[in-house]
Amino acid sequence: MSSIKIELRQEDINKIKEICTSFGNDPRELINVLHKCQEHFGYLPAEVQEVISDELEVPVAKIYGVVTFYSFFTMTPRGKHPISICMGTACYVRGAETVLEEFRKELGLQVGQTTEDGKFSLSSLRCVGACGLAPVVMIGDKTYGRVAPDDVRNILKEYE
Amino acid sequence: MAKERIQIMVCGGTGCTGDQGEALLDNLKLELEANALENSVNVVKTGCMGLCSMGPNIKILPDNIIYTGVRPDDAREIVSEHIMKGRRIERLLFTDPGSGEKLATEKELSPHRKQLRIALRNCGIIDPESIDDAIAHDAYEALATALTNMKPLDVIKLIKDSGLRGRGGGGFPTGIKWEIAFNNKSDVKYVVCNADEGDPGAFMDRSILEGDPHAVLEAMAICGYAIEAAKGLIYIRAEYPLAVSRLNTAIRQAREYGLLGTNIMGSDFSFDIEIKYGAGAFVCGEETALIHSMEGDRGEPTVKPPFPAVSGFREKPTIVNNVETYACISPIILKGSEWFSSIGTEKSKGTKVFALAGKINNVGLIEVPMGTTLREVINEIGGGIRNGKKFKAAQTGGPSGGCLTEKHLDTPIDFDNLIAAGSMMGSGGLIVMDEDDCMVSVAKFFLEFTVEESCGKCSPCRIGNKRMHELLEHITKGKGVPADLERLKNMCHVIKDTSLCGLGQSSPNPVLSTLENFREEYEAHVTVKKCPAGKCKDLMEYFIIAANCVGCTACARVCPVGAISGERKEPHVINPEICIKCGACMEKCKFDAIIIQ
Numbered sequence: 001m002s003s004i005k006i007e008l009r010q011e012d013i014n015k016i017k018e019i020c021t022s023f024g025n026d027p028r029e030l031i032n033v034l035h036k037c038q039e040h041f042g043y044l045p046a047e048v049q050e051v052i053s054d055e056l057e058v059p060v061a062k063i064y065g066v067v068t069f070y071s072f073f074t075m076t077p078r079g080k081h082p083i084s085i086c087m088g089t090a091c092y093v094r095g096a097e098t099v100l101e102e103f104r105k106e107l108g109l110q111v112g113q114t115t116e117d118g119k120f121s122l123s124s125l126r127c128v129g130a131c132g133l134a135p136v137v138m139i140g141d142k143t144y145g146r147v148a149p150d151d152v153r154n155i156l157k158e159y160e
Numbered sequence: 161m162a163k164e165r166i167q168i169m170v171c172g173g174t175g176c177t178g179d180q181g182e183a184l185l186d187n188l189k190l191e192l193e194a195n196a197l198e199n200s201v202n203v204v205k206t207g208c209m210g211l212c213s214m215g216p217n218i219k220i221l222p223d224n225i226i227y228t229g230v231r232p233d234d235a236r237e238i239v240s241e242h243i244m245k246g247r248r249i250e251r252l253l254f255t256d257p258g259s260g261e262k263l264a265t266e267k268e269l270s271p272h273r274k275q276l277r278i279a280l281r282n283c284g285i286i287d288p289e290s291i292d293d294a295i296a297h298d299a300y301e302a303l304a305t306a307l308t309n310m311k312p313l314d315v316i317k318l319i320k321d322s323g324l325r326g327r328g329g330g331g332f333p334t335g336i337k338w339e340i341a342f343n344n345k346s347d348v349k350y351v352v353c354n355a356d357e358g359d360p361g362a363f364m365d366r367s368i369l370e371g372d373p374h375a376v377l378e379a380m381a382i383c384g385y386a387i388e389a390a391k392g393l394i395y396i397r398a399e400y401p402l403a404v405s406r407l408n409t410a411i412r413q414a415r416e417y418g419l420l421g422t423n424i425m426g427s428d429f430s431f432d433i434e435i436k437y438g439a440g441a442f443v444c445g446e447e448t449a450l451i452h453s454m455e456g457d458r459g460e461p462t463v464k465p466p467f468p469a470v471s472g473f474r475e476k477p478t479i480v481n482n483v484e485t486y487a488c489i490s491p492i493i494l495k496g497s498e499w500f501s502s503i504g505t506e507k508s509k510g511t512k513v514f515a516l517a518g519k520i521n522n523v524g525l526i527e528v529p530m531g532t533t534l535r536e537v538i539n540e541i542g543g544g545i546r547n548g549k550k551f552k553a554a555q556t557g558g559p560s561g562g563c564l565t566e567k568h569l570d571t572p573i574d575f576d577n578l579i580a581a582g583s584m585m586g587s588g589g590l591i592v593m594d595e596d597d598c599m600v601s602v603a604k605f606f607l608e609f610t611v612e613e614s615c616g617k618c619s620p621c622r623i624g625n626k627r628m629h630e631l632l633e634h635i636t637k638g639k640g641v642p643a644d645l646e647r648l649k650n651m652c653h654v655i656k657d658t659s660l661c662g663l664g665q666s667s668p669n670p671v672l673s674t675l676e677n678f679r680e681e682y683e684a685h686v687t688v689k690k691c692p693a694g695k696c697k698d699l700m701e702y703f704i705i706a707a708n709c710v711g712c713t714a715c716a717r718v719c720p721v722g723a724i725s726g727e728r729k730e731p732h733v734i735n736p737e738i739c740i741k742c743g744a745c746m747e748k749c750k751f752d753a754i755i756i757q
């Protein structure tokens with residue numbers, strides 16, 4: 001499980017309870033509950049899962065199983081500027097791998113990690129539907145198209 | 161509907177929006193306001209127009225002129241010249257790469273020439289956030305026809321006669337599926353729309369949902385009427401925020417108009433639709449896994465039978481159909497089964513939408529009659545291979561499919577021919593590769609995807625694919641031996657035969673089909689340890705042709721590790737022990753003296 005230990009504040013606990021109640025505390029709505037919680041907290045640390053477990057009356061092991069099954073759910077906080085590199089087929093054949101490699105080198109991060117200052121996190125995703133612009137990189141909501149490894153440094157500069 | 165008004169349709173597909181399409185939209189609105197035209201000219205954000213590689217694109221109605229590659233700064237000229245003076249802006253028209261001709265209207269645009277739009281009939285044409293616009297383009301007319309003139313069994317018969325087969329990959333006849341669900345009597349039944357679209361490199365379903373959400377809602381209601389269900393569920397990826405928001409808008413509007421909800425159009429048929437969110441797992445596109453995911457569990461497939469049409473969501477009869485399948489329903493009801501079955505090949509009727517991408521000039525969304533050949537798609541619609549390179553292969557079916565090669569160029573594309581060629585239709589990703597692509601690496605790429613996405617329930621899929629991926633990794637690093645090729649083949653067959661769901665059963669396809677079609681390429685990797693396409697870094701060596709080298713020293717200066725030596729005006733040499741294969745020297749050399757071997 002996540003190594004980061006956090007202390008939930010009472011208002012956080014109340015928020016989780018509120019989300020669970022809005023879905024009628026129905027265990028079949030677990031995925032919707034997780035979506036809402038992740039929307040609120042940015043990620044799903046073990047402590048949040050424990051509260052959900054109590055509310056929906058499902059074992060925390062099952063919740064952990066669901067959280068880790070789906071790639072959209074994460075147990076580590078994303079960076080302030082989450083960087084996602086499209087590794088869909090169209091982007092792959094147009095060189096997305098070399099772009100990812102460049103981001104890795106520039107930031108000293110592996111996929112799935114966040115920089116220590118919490119500024120950037122690196123992830124890969126599959127086809128964002130902009131194959132015409134391949135290779136595609138997303139930072140937050142912003143899309144960068146036709147990215148070459150040489151562009152990486154300049155792109156990162158925009159966020160300094 | 162003020163049909164005569166001038167409308168500027170701005171493509172709202174992800175490609176165009178990502179390329180400053182949003183800023184263009186804002187600028188157009190500002191320019192119109194500056195000229196006090198905001199009340200006489202409409203600016204509409206549509207769904208994907210399908211011309212993705214040329215974006216951002218706009219279309220001006222009623223003139224029907226398409227401008228491509230429009231920058232935000234062009235807004236002023238568009239308003240002052242085209243809108244106010246009625247003059248075409250030549251430089252923004254699309255130039256045909258073949259003939260150099262300027263093409264202005266939809267009809268003239270070569271990517272559209274061979275196309276026939278049934279599922280995409282309204283994409284890029286209507287405002288997806290306006291139900292009035294959709295209704296002006298015949299939305300909900302088929303539902304009205306079904307409710308007033310047809311019995312449920314008439315609908316089922318019509319769909320059966322049309323020959324429509326599921327567009328989600330399997331190609332199961334839609335009418336037969338509906339009939340099974342109809343015959344299973346139950347107080348509660350469900351109609352599910354599979355909008356999980358997991359194939360990496362495909363965006364057809366998303367484009368339909370973003371461009372014409374009512375087409376899907378209407379068809380789900382028709383399905384509900386046919387199988388006697390009152391509840392619809394759309395399972396969509398949370399990663400598609402625009403599609404989600406447009407669906408929500410469309411559902412709300414349809415309820416307001418009494419087209420969803422109780423007693424639709426005054427009949428005694430009631431039907432409503434709810435959205436369920438996926439969370440990024442390819443295997444959840446498989447229908448049993450999808451149902452488990454909607455029930456709040458891990459999306460792991462289970463054994464069929466029972467098929468969902470017998471026992472699905474909450475153990476009730478459930479129809480699961482793909483977005484594009486639904487998008488074909490209304491036209492069939494309105495135009496008849498004979499019209500639909502007159503299009504396509506003997507066993508694959510109608511059209512198919514493809515997301516055409518890769519090393520091709522016109523990347524985009526296309527819809528062609530079944531039976532169109534790969535050659536027509538690549539050369540006529542796709543505008544040929546980029547940079548004049550040579551065609552090598554086209555992958556259909558994504559990670560479950562295989563590659564088609566030169567010898568398949570004239571095969572009519574349909575469900576059965578693709579399977580015979582060792583690939584499959586899949587959901588419609590069509591990725592074109594050229595001479596620079598290494599097929600071993602491509603197979604490895606798809607396996608990497610499978611390994612990540614396997615749900616882990618069965619060992620052949622979970623462990624076997626991982627082992628295969630390791631073998632391919634070895635081969636691309638030059639550590640493979642000839643016996644590995646047989647080993648790969650054996651593993652492929654074991655995994656195919658012993659996996660539970662379609663993911664495992666089809667995961668070896670990319671390896672099998674590249675082994676079959678590009679055996680010599682694999683052999684080059686394992687025997688002489690060369691990558692013929694020059695893609696596998698570990699198998700490459702940079703080399704200077706002494707005869708071409710003039711000794712300008714540019715390469716030696718750019719090399720980051722000092723691997724190049726030589727006197728001024730003398731041929732240089734690269735020391736392979738030091739070289740890190742970054743390619744900087746090759747890029748710098750003006751005399752084509754550096755090659756990869």
Ligand SMILES: Cc1cc2nc3c(=O)[nH]c(=O)nc-3n(C[C@H](O)[C@H](O)[C@H](O)COP(=O)(O)O)c2cc1C
Pocket residue numbers: 325326327328329330331332334354355356357358359442443444445446447448480481482483485587661662663
């Ligand atoms: C691993 C796997 C992934 C699938 N992904 C999708 C998908 O993303 N979208 C889809 O419509 N069908 C997908 N399918 C097919 C569905 O299981 C199902 O056959 C389909 O939704 C039925 O609808 P149709 O008859 O309209 O094609 C997938 C199947 C498998 C085995």
Ligand code: SF4
Pocket residue numbers: 443460461613614615616617618619621622659660661662663664665
């Ligand atoms: S074949 Fe693979 S994805 Fe399918 S059920 Fe088995 S382990 Fe899961």
Ligand code: FES
Pocket residue numbers: 086087088089090091092126127128129130131132134136360361362
């Ligand atoms: S593969 Fe990257 S956007 Fe489609």
